[in-house]
Amino acid sequence: MYQFVKKHLTVLKEELIEYKQKERLFLFFAMLCSFFICCEYAVVRPIANSLFVENFGAKLFPYAWLALVPLNLFFVHIYNRLIPKWGSRKLFVTLIGIVITLNCTFAAVSKLAPTLIFFFYMWKEIYIMLMFQLVWSVIHANVNFSRAKYVYGVFFGFGGVGSMVGSSFPGFFAVAYGTETLIYLTLPIYALLLLSYWRMSHYCSGEVPHHEEVEKGGILHGVKLISQSRFLIFALLIVMFMQMIAAITDFQLNDFLGKVYLDKDIRTEHAARIMGIIHILTVALQFIGTYFLIQAIGFKRLHYLVPLLIAISASSLLFVPALAIVSIGFITCKTLDFSVFGVIKEMLYVPLKPDEKFRAKAVIDVFAYRTSKAVASLMIILATSLLSSESLAWLTLGLTGLWVASVSYGLKEYEKLTSPQESA
Numbered sequence: 557m558y559q560f561v562k563k564h565l566t567v568l569k570e571e572l573i574e575y576k577q578k579e580r581l582f583l584f585f586a587m588l589c590s591f592f593i594c595c596e597y598a599v600v601r602p603i604a605n606s607l608f609v610e611n612f613g614a615k616l617f618p619y620a621w622l623a624l625v626p627l628n629l630f631f632v633h634i635y636n637r638l639i640p641k642w643g644s645r646k647l648f649v650t651l652i653g654i655v656i657t658l659n660c661t662f663a664a665v666s667k668l669a670p671t672l673i674f675f676f677y678m679w680k681e682i683y684i685m686l687m688f689q690l691v692w693s694v695i696h697a698n699v700n701f702s703r704a705k706y707v708y709g710v711f712f713g714f715g716g717v718g719s720m721v722g723s724s725f726p727g728f729f730a731v732a733y734g735t736e737t738l739i740y741l742t743l744p745i746y747a748l749l750l751l752s753y754w755r756m757s758h759y760c761s762g763e764v765p766h767h768e769e770v771e772k773g774g775i776l777h778g779v780k781l782i783s784q785s786r787f788l789i790f791a792l793l794i795v796m797f798m799q800m801i802a803a804i805t806d807f808q809l810n811d812f813l814g815k816v817y818l819d820k821d822i823r824t825e826h827a828a829r830i831m832g833i834i835h836i837l838t839v840a841l842q843f844i845g846t847y848f849l850i851q852a853i854g855f856k857r858l859h860y861l862v863p864l865l866i867a868i869s870a871s872s873l874l875f876v877p878a879l880a881i882v883s884i885g886f887i888t889c890k891t892l893d894f895s896v897f898g899v900i901k902e903m904l905y906v907p908l909k910p911d912e913k914f915r916a917k918a919v920i921d922v923f924a925y926r927t928s929k930a931v932a933s934l935m936i937i938l939a940t941s942l943l944s945s946e947s948l949a950w951l952t953l954g955l956t957g958l959w960v961a962s963v964s965y966g967l968k969e970y971e972k973l974t975s976p977q978e979s980a
């Protein structure tokens with residue numbers, strides 16, 4: 557084991573030395589972007605969840621996820637229209653300005669108009685995905701296939717560190733300063749994120765496919781690209797399976813938290829500490845574990861391993877339905893989502909064409925990503941109404957089974973795309 561780790565660390569070091577100064581600066585600022593986006597989301601996520609439970613209860617989460625569908629459709633359509641016109645840099649600056657304005661407005665008036673919390677919860681689900689889309693699309697356009705195997709883990713690792721830092725604020729200060737007040741802490745994070753993205757785009761060699769016709773920029777163009785590619789359909793399916801399972805475990809956790817902790821600020825702190833554990837485990841996997849897992853187990857085998865681990869975690873809840881077990885299941889799912897699955901999923905996009913990386917990927921990673929929650933919400937509503945909350949564990953097991961079945965089909969398509977690159 558020691559020789560294995562030493563060998564691959566040496567290879568990693570040698571490859572990093574070969575980078576030109578411009579490439580190193582691009583990677584550095586891309587890592588900072590990942591850090592600040594995750595840091596901001598780690599602050600806002602437990603705040604939005606806690607305020608939602610306080611005002612509407614955990615039972616309304618599925619309805620919020622259903623309401624996300626038309627909003628996702630609208631924003632992805634606007635994104636695909638604007639990206640060939642404006643470019644990723646201008647679009648990112650505009651998005652940051654909108655996010656700052658709306659979030660500060662929510663923080664200022666949420667106590668006077670609690671109904672806005674419903675929209676704030678949905679809004680943070682949308683803008684975080686758009687931010688990641690704008691960062692990762694530029695990364696895909698500037699990182700070749702061979703380097704993606706180790707560089708992507710570092711990108712996710714910096715994001716994990718950002719999440720650890722961000723979750724510490726609501727995790728330790730929600731009771732002292734109040735849940736709503738903590739939203740203002742994101743302002744300096746946005747300023748640093750904007751600066752990092754601006755510098756990253758300055759050092760990149762590829763931004764967006766400007767040569768594409770503007771009329772092709774709507775969401776229908778992205779859908780058309782997916783429908784014409786079996787490989788993109790596979791990427792769509794695994795993203796949907798992961799996010800449906802994540803939505804189910806998210807609902808289970810918030811349902812238990814709402815029953816066990818009645819105080820809003822205590823619930824915020826407890827949820828943030830669970831996220832803190834997730835971020836610690838995620839960082840360990842992102843910086844070290846994922847790279848060595850890819851080398852030791854193999855990129856393709858990991859696509860089977862992730863759903864199998866989630867299935868094992870979900871099955872334990874059938875025997876011990878308790879907050880601790882639900883928390884472990886949530887930690888397992890989100891840790892894998894943020895680390896191993898995130899890396900191997902992003903690696904799938906490397907061999908694609910620029911138009912597929914920017915606009916087909918936007919449909920998958922923004923619209924389908926969040927719409928999966930709506931599909932899961934219908935399942936949750938039906939399962940909890942007709943059966944019980946415990947039946948959700950069986951639903952998770954069924955989804956992991958479909959996930960594993962789709963992997964065999966998808967990896968065959970992946971081999972057709974990558975075999976020329978891997979042999980090069």
